Amino acid sequence: MRQRHSVQRMLSSALTGLAVTVGALTVSALTGQPAASAAPLPEENGGGRPTSLYAEFTGWEYGPPRDGWALTHSADTDLNWLFSTSPLSRPPGSDGAFATVGPGRVNDYLADASLVSSPVDLTGQKSPVVAFDTYFYSYRGTGSVELSFDRGATWSAVWEVPAKTAARLTAPIPQAAGHSDVLVRFHYKGRSGEYGAGWGIDNVFVGTR
Numbered sequence: 290m291r292q293r294h295s296v297q298r299m300l301s302s303a304l305t306g307l308a309v310t311v312g313a314l315t316v317s318a319l320t321g322q323p324a325a326s327a328a329p330l331p332e333e334n335g336g337g338r339p340t341s342l343y344a345e346f347t348g349w350e351y352g353p354p355r356d357g358w359a360l361t362h363s364a365d366t367d368l369n370w371l372f373s374t375s376p377l378s379r380p381p382g383s384d385g386a387f388a389t390v391g392p393g394r395v396n397d398y399l400a401d402a403s404l405v406s407s408p409v410d411l412t413g414q415k416s417p418v419v420a421f422d423t424y425f426y427s428y429r430g431t432g433s434v435e436l437s438f439d440r441g442a443t444w445s446a447v448w449e450v451p452a453k454t455a456a457r458l459t460a461p462i463p464q465a466a467g468h469s470d471v472l473v474r475f476h477y478k479g480r481s482g483e484y485g486a487g488w489g490i491d492n493v494f495v496g497t498r
């Protein structure tokens with residue numbers, strides 16, 4: 290516990306001077322409280338898909354995605370998401386094992402890579418949300434949250450994470466209300482060569498609180 294608080298203080302110090310920008314998001318930043326405690330367990334529906342999801346990525350480090358999640362990237366780039374315990378791009382609120390793309394790469398890599406959730410059934414839900422702990426620091430890249438209702442054939446961006454963000458974000462996704470087969474992805478696009486740039490994600494929740 291002492292160590293965790295120490296790390297969070299370090300992160301807070303590191304973030305001093307950065308503008309933590311908030312758009313139309315509900316943010317509870319740097320509270321020091323693990324986000325996991327409030328997450329309900331997924332409930333199975335008649336179609337077999339859960340009506341919510343929660344992913345901690347802990348224990349996944351340096352291995353393939355699990356539980357129906359996927360990592361994708363465009364054919365002409367080689368940089369992809371991975372599951373890491375690196376201190377770089379660690380989101381506040383993370384336990385230290387999280388998904389990340391881009392950090393610490395000294396060469397000027399082009400990235401177009403997505404962290405894709407398992408499917409969720411939001412039938413009957415009027416006000417679903419996506420919530421996640423995040424660290425996003427980039428001058429030349431964009432990080433967008435996108436939805437698909439057709440198994441990933443087409444995607445639509447619902448919002449972009451502001452360029453300098455370290456927070457737990459909760460965003461409504463009314464576009465997904467009533468859809469039975471929803472995928473959420475975190476899509477990073479841009480250059481990764483700037484020192485310290487990257488995107489970290491942990492404790493993803495999709496569903497209704």
Ligand SMILES: [Ca+2]
Binds near residue numbers: 345386
């Ligand atoms: Ca984690």
